[in-house]
Amino acid sequence: MATTQAARPFHRVLVANRGEIAVRVLRAAHDADLTGIAIYAEQDRDSLFVSLADEAYSLNGSSAKDTYLNIDRILDIAKQCHAEAIHPGYGFLSESDEFAQRVIDAGLVWIGPSPQAIATLGNKVAARHIATLVGAPLAPGTVDPVTSVEEIEDFARTAGMPIAIKAAFGGGGKGLKIAHRFDEIPEAFESATREAIASFGRGECFVEKYLDHPRHVETQCLADMYGDVTIISTRDCSLQRRNQKLVEEAPAPFLSDEQHRLLVESSKALLHEAGYVGAGTCEFLLSTDGTISFLEVNTRLQVEHTVSEEVTGIDLVCEQFRIAAGGHVPDTDATAHGHAFEFRINAEDPAHDFMPQTGTITRYHEPGGPGVRVDSGVEEGDSVAPAFDSLLAKLVVTGPTRAVALARARRALAEYTIDGITTVLPFHRAIVNEPAFIGSEQGFSVYTRWIENDFANTLKSPDDATVQLAQPAKQSTELHTAIIELNGRRVSLRFPEGFLDNAITSGMQTVASAASPAPTRYRQQSANNSGGPAALAHNPGDVLAPMGGTVVKESVHVSDVVHEGDSLLVIESMKMEQIVRAPHAGTVTAMLVKFGDTFATGQPLLTIK
Template identity: 35%
Template structure:
């Protein structure tokens, strides 16, 4: 056993994942938590847990000194940083080692060598690792940069030498565009990172993002564990990862693996790391960066190799040699990972928050999650709900297994990206493995919005709608039977729910909310046989039965089978291709403008912190004028006036935390303005 007790300086699914391995190895775990995470799963699963500050990361998970003090108090022999937060902070790694505690990751010196993109690129070139042609010099005179750009050739990318997240990056396609693009890039880099040094790189059209998992130990051994392809990206954020890459041949795999090991040796790398490459359509590949930590997508490597990378991390951090040599590493089958987030793809992937009223995740696949049903997705951290990881004999089977797993997912509470993921794993660019890193951004309309509904078949959509209404009717009838059975006279004909009438069948009118709109339905019949009128057509339903979460029925003469993910206060069904949600609503709808309250106030769209209030009581405003800015989940949201008028009251000031739907600005009533 490498250690008796370790502290995990992280939260959420990665903290729970590390705890799982430690428990299997008999290692006790210490969790740390912010005020927002007092009831979080990683706190409940660890053997011990200690508070470290306020909900903001800067007040808790980024406070290395406080975390170190907890480690000393708890008697932890090592600290696992997870990923994000302090995982690539060289100063923290150094402080941990100085305190006599093992850091479960690379040495601070290795991290620092990767701290500058320009310096890292020069170091890799000197070590013989392929790098994209470009310029990384310190001479930043615009004339020199223009000359170097002309030498490198176009298309060309200007990149901030310090920073990340897609900021300070510009693509230039001809020499005449260079000067303006350089000025814009430098200004953004200066504002974001405080430094405006740039480097130039040849821009690779339609590239793939392929990374190699490497491992080194303190005894001079460095190996790789194969590749992961992460080309399905949106705004430089990965959304689907798989191993092995369907693009990589055995010969290319060997060359990339050798280059990755060279890169790791160049910085004396110890523990788990990832060498990321950009790969051209013709198979040419070039170094991008080394991530000096465990990656979010490490489970796909674990699935195909059968190895526990966290267990390897612990052993290496304890000074033990790598468990395997390069020729002993084996790969089996195909693995794919997708990330289930609380976010709204149809609203620009706006992060969501709130209580998970219902969370249904599939069985028989690997789930890495830091939440369970009833937990809160907070505004302070990444809104990930879970990672779904599937493994099967080959890629087609793995994709089929993933589609089946997604069909079993249900999230009620915050909006989620389940529908987006379902469309993604059926899209030809993914199925045929032709996707490149820019594809999603170029074709986002194929994956979001009403026009991108999975299946794209109006007849199938109608069947889903009718089926969902039938589920609602069957669930209501079942509830009525339970109620009648508890009554004083359960055999009374007046308690029957079969719709029988002396003078002909009753017609009931129902209303539902569907996809942001209203769906009105007329229904007659009962006991599994109905006539349902919706969308201007009438549909015959026979033999409807709801058993074990499955609806079976004949709709318009053909058999239908739908998976029922929810049949309570809402109805959620899935036909194996797409899902459909109906939420019952009152039949009576007030006339438009009867309430009018929405036009008199500005509400918080989600929980967040007020950044600035731009108006005060008595101010005159015009429609569309910005009234307030709130920050939620690392995004700033601008709240604007719904109409012109006079501000009656401002109910929040900068720094306040507000709940979703809280009234932030009230306008005087229109008639009094």
Template identity: 40%
Template sequence: MFKKILIANRGEIAMRIIRTCKEMGIKTVAVYSKADEESLHVRFADEAVCIGPAPSSQSYLKIPNIIAAAEITNADAIHPGYGFLSENAKFSRICAEHDIKFIGASGEHIEKMGDKATAKETMKKAGVPTIPGSEGLLKDVQDAKKTAKKMGYPVMIKATAGGGGKGMRAIFSEEQLESAFESAVQEALAAFGNGGMYMEKLIEEPRHIEIQIIGDQYGNACHLSERDCSIQRRHQKLTEETPSPFMTDSLRDAMGEAAIRAAKYIKYEGAGTVEFLVDKHREFYFMEMNTRIQVEHPITEQVVDYDLIREQILVAGGVPISGKNYYPKLHSIECRINAEDPYNDFRPSPGRITTLHPPGGHGVRLDTHVYSGYTIPPNYDSMIAKLITSAQTREEAINKMKRALEEFVIEGVKTTIPFHRQLMEHPDYLAGNYTTKFMEDFEIKPEEE
């Protein structure tokens, strides 16, 4: 097993990895930018190395600096967490060239599944249901018109190198197509340096349901059931739960089998997530595969009693998985707490936290890197905590979340706690009756002092 793991990340996921490494008796190295000098992951790792100034392009995305930090500290593995370099094929390969184990997917797997058009073709060959769409990339706007006419409106155009909803447009008529196509190409070029677009049939009233999988170095794969991530704003997840209130036993088995088929077909190693869109008739279609640990992994851990970070490390070290599938024994909900103003179009709210009182009690888990007196830098993602509740039933988990959100006090910056409090009272949410369109009609009301 590894003697020392460098964590090529920051914030709550870096803290999360440090905790598991300590429990496994593995030394840790934190890397940090100058903006993160006061972060908890720097304090709690065994060693810490500054890798550059605040901008992520000069620090957390700077491969030579991270490799140099690993070499000077004699780290024999790197855990990339999520975001930053976690799905960077070049970084995975460079780690291998330096005899440093990348605790994640191989460069080949990242390339195969990172490009959405290629991933879709791979999944078709694996026999996984895919959304009807264009054969490969669209040549130009005329090709897009021809494809849409053949497929029938509404359609969705997507950037092949996309993520976070960039380069994505829903189109309901030919009149909308030309301007939508051009703006999506420009947005994709600006965000990813790649303007390649493909088209899919728009699935109406969809749920976004993902299956957690683990594969080992010996061709084995298993699933750990689903997470419902349908409540999103601009394609960014806000809250997740497992099991999905929309799920049936037969649908779970079918989706789990499809996810395992996907993993085995590409001989996938490590933790990964196969994401599906599920229509109102419970027909499901492959959307994409994330070749890394997900932000929302704790809810799976809570309902199946399984440390996913530990399993990632064991698999990377050559330990075979048990091969059995895992099913939820409890119900778990996660609320992402962002430093954003929900009353001002979720505008980021960096700054100094003057007061922090974390919630506690049975069935409450808080993953965070912030504390009273901590200054949230403006340079990175605005998520500052993940609040997770677990209970025997969905109703109990919601009631526990309501109580935990009331206890959670953060002053000095605006946060999304008021939004989550109102979500937990919404009749459609309480009924489990929501789709990815839920936030389009959600109105945040001022809270009484």
């Protein structure tokens, strides 16, 4: 039975996440004079967010399932460290009603909406019912989840193609597949279901008419436990690849007054009806003919919350803390001043279909100057592995006008340097000079699949000399640091040169084995996470992995005859699925990987002769 959460103050906040969002929340906790507590997987032991925390505790695992998705372990640590509240960040368990309920049942403050609101709005079918009830605009779609390809085909015959097959539970582009032709429906349905199960634990999907060249627009909302809802800003998030955002801006440009009014009023009505509390985002599609259609409600803080903060001066994470402790939202909607862009700095190769990349960051230099903010989760020497998503940092640029913000963005992107791993920086440098993105009242023409369909991608991958494994930095000869764990808590010890020699002879082998040099953040990259240029040995006919990852489906077997373009394997890396297709016709003579195997970029997967 669900229990409600009473407002009460708290002082110790556990951040149930990693990477740049963990850094963001921990910094806000310090600004609010709260104690920030981190939890970490083994590969995150030396990450920036861990070093910034007041306290840090090991999750004793390396996979997402064993760490950041492990509710029992997270709550055990919360009890051990006497946490009073939990902030889930975004991704992982941030939209899990089960996690929210168990946090509340454990006597902790859940910094987010109620479990009931998460469950209702997290079910996109139920959210569509609420949208219908309050009169929010909606594209044609199935009333309930679909159970078969035939059911989807029946809908498509009525509504017309293209259609969107969407996971009923979850968001962030996971479990969302577009079918433009009838023969694409079976594979799209299967893939959407599989991604939904992998990402959210449930595979139900519904179907919706896919709008023509739609923009993605949204509202950043705050709601308190007294029934009040306020709108912080609108945003445009139309530049996407694989249905996941790359560039966002606030406020959403080139909207009519009527479109803005409809977005604001629909958002308030939706959250009122759902009894929502906390920060949330209402998302909509805006078609070329001006039609607006409700998409979903994200029951958490969004990656792109930064642009709303920059144009309003409102710290949304601190507002989450305040609302969870019983605070009121402002009486009136916020007013935007100026314009802001966010550029997601992902470890992906834009020259090769934005394939996720792994490797070690050998050089890292952030831009600065007026209007520039960087929310980063990495530093020089960090390794990027395929276990988690590809987001490294976010560059946020603000100016008094959209044109000034774009000019500053060009300068900041030119200054940003990341070597050792391929990133999307070349794409961002190109996009800020694209007429379709620069726009005008007549010329702003980007939409959610503009990158795949219209972007003239002439980008090139960096030279091999740039993408290489890290070399250990020069070591200090004065002080060293040992990172040890006491009852699961991360503790840092500093000691002078030669101390270990004495410690070993004194029988302190445990301390000695845990020691590592202090001044560098270099971590040796394992062979399984290879992101460098060195090609793995292979034979003629071998099909090579386009990225490091895991096999989630085998479509062929030894002795199968395949044609060029046939699906061979489905692989997953950094939460993204990719179909490996036959480069030529032939017979499969060897399967070099199987379901569940992990592999490196360039590793042979199977052989076709």
